[in-house]
Amino acid sequence: MGHFDLSHRIVLAPLTRNRSYNNVPQPHAAVYYSQRATKGGLLITEATGISDTAQGYPDTPGIWTKEHVEAWKPIVDAVHQKGGIFFLQLWHVGRVSTYDFQPNGQSPISSTDKGITPGLGGVDWAQPRRLRTDEIPGIVNDFRLAAKNAIEAGFDGVEIHGANGYLIEQFLKDQVNDRTDKYGGSMENRARFALEVVEAIVNEIGSNRVGLRLSPYSDFMESVDSNPDALGLYMAKALSEFDLLYLHVIEPRVSGSTVKEAAEDELPHHLLPIRKAFKNALIAAGGYNRKMGNRAIADSYVDLIAYGRLFLANPDLPKRYEIDAALNKYDRSTFYTQDPVIGYTDYPFLE
Numbered sequence: 001m002g003h004f005d006l007s008h009r010i011v012l013a014p015l016t017r018n019r020s021y022n023n024v025p026q027p028h029a030a031v032y033y034s035q036r037a038t039k040g041g042l043l044i045t046e047a048t049g050i051s052d053t054a055q056g057y058p059d060t061p062g063i064w065t066k067e068h069v070e071a072w073k074p075i076v077d078a079v080h081q082k083g084g085i086f087f088l089q090l091w092h093v094g095r096v097s098t099y100d101f102q103p104n105g106q107s108p109i110s111s112t113d114k115g116i117t118p119g120l121g122g123v124d125w126a127q128p129r130r131l132r133t134d135e136i137p138g139i140v141n142d143f144r145l146a147a148k149n150a151i152e153a154g155f156d157g158v159e160i161h162g163a164n165g166y167l168i169e170q171f172l173k174d175q176v177n178d179r180t181d182k183y184g185g186s187m188e189n190r191a192r193f194a195l196e197v198v199e200a201i202v203n204e205i206g207s208n209r210v211g212l213r214l215s216p217y218s219d220f221m222e223s224v225d226s227n228p229d230a231l232g233l234y235m236a237k238a239l240s241e242f243d244l245l246y247l248h249v250i251e252p253r254v255s256g257s258t259v260k261e262a263a264e265d266e267l268p269h270h271l272l273p274i275r276k277a278f279k280n281a282l283i284a285a286g287g288y289n290r291k292m293g294n295r296a297i298a299d300s301y302v303d304l305i306a307y308g309r310l311f312l313a314n315p316d317l318p319k320r321y322e323i324d325a326a327l328n329k330y331d332r333s334t335f336y337t338q339d340p341v342i343g344y345t346d347y348p349f350l351e
């Protein structure tokens, strides 16, 4: 993948784990990520806030202060010691937030002032505030600084979180973005914010260290587009022109962390048009198992497969896949709990 020497095609998908108390990455994250690191294996971190307005969930990590940078360093070192390649996922939740997570209890920012339906998922979502056109360069700059910080912390690169209903997707999708300025309306305008973020980060750290994640087909957090095929294709072409290191796309069968259809062995290859439009490495995620992943690679459908829940529950997933061993089952009840061990670093290895 670009100048990175990968030894296999099994990627750790970004997985929010809510164990970074007060947004500061913790020493137990070094254990967790190094458990999943292999020589020449790509790991993507959990979504990581780019600024003090970027949060919407408890104890998610940040990368906007010196303290965050210093706290990430030993975690990155632990992964590098095992030969892993480690990318940080850069995140701004936009309207997917509550007043509690915002500085001074202010309204979360978004492309729109339309909120998420109150009570969706049992959360009392805040009323968002539509960013003024003249405020957008400041948010782009927050993304740029966060990417710079990630490199300072030792990461090999960053993945821009353009998926799952968060800020970038709130601009991309026409059922959320109701702007009338140059950031709303046409596909070109809706993609402007995302591509300004890409450009700023590429200029800061180089396109060979930048990936981006998309979920055009998802309806997670009420973030929907009326023409997801066109959105995916537009972005694939634009990102190809930026010579982005990789594009990471979530399959239509998944919304957020929920699989809508049963994972089938029959692969519909929905992402083929994106595959054709994007010239560099393509990662697919969402509902994959070993057999489906092998099929997708054998068909040259994508270059890499990101595994979420299965990698969460199987720290040695690449080894288990290599020898076709049985897998641990994941425990959904501990996905988002705060314990530094339980449901986090205590999933057993094969031995």
Ligand SMILES: Cc1cc2nc3c(=O)[nH]c(=O)nc-3n(C[C@H](O)[C@H](O)[C@H](O)COP(=O)(O)O)c2cc1C
Residues within 6 Å of the ligand: 013, 014, 015, 016, 017, 045, 046, 047, 089, 161, 163, 164, 213, 250, 254, 256, 257, 259, 285, 286, 287, 288, 306, 307, 308, 309, 310, 335, 336
């Ligand atoms: C516990 C959990 C946390 C997640 N956190 C993130 C995240 O931080 N960033 C992101 O882009 N996707 C996140 N996702 C989505 C996963 O990366 C992945 O797309 C999804 O789980 C489907 O893949 P899978 O079927 O292999 O689990 C999360 C999913 C789960 C289960």
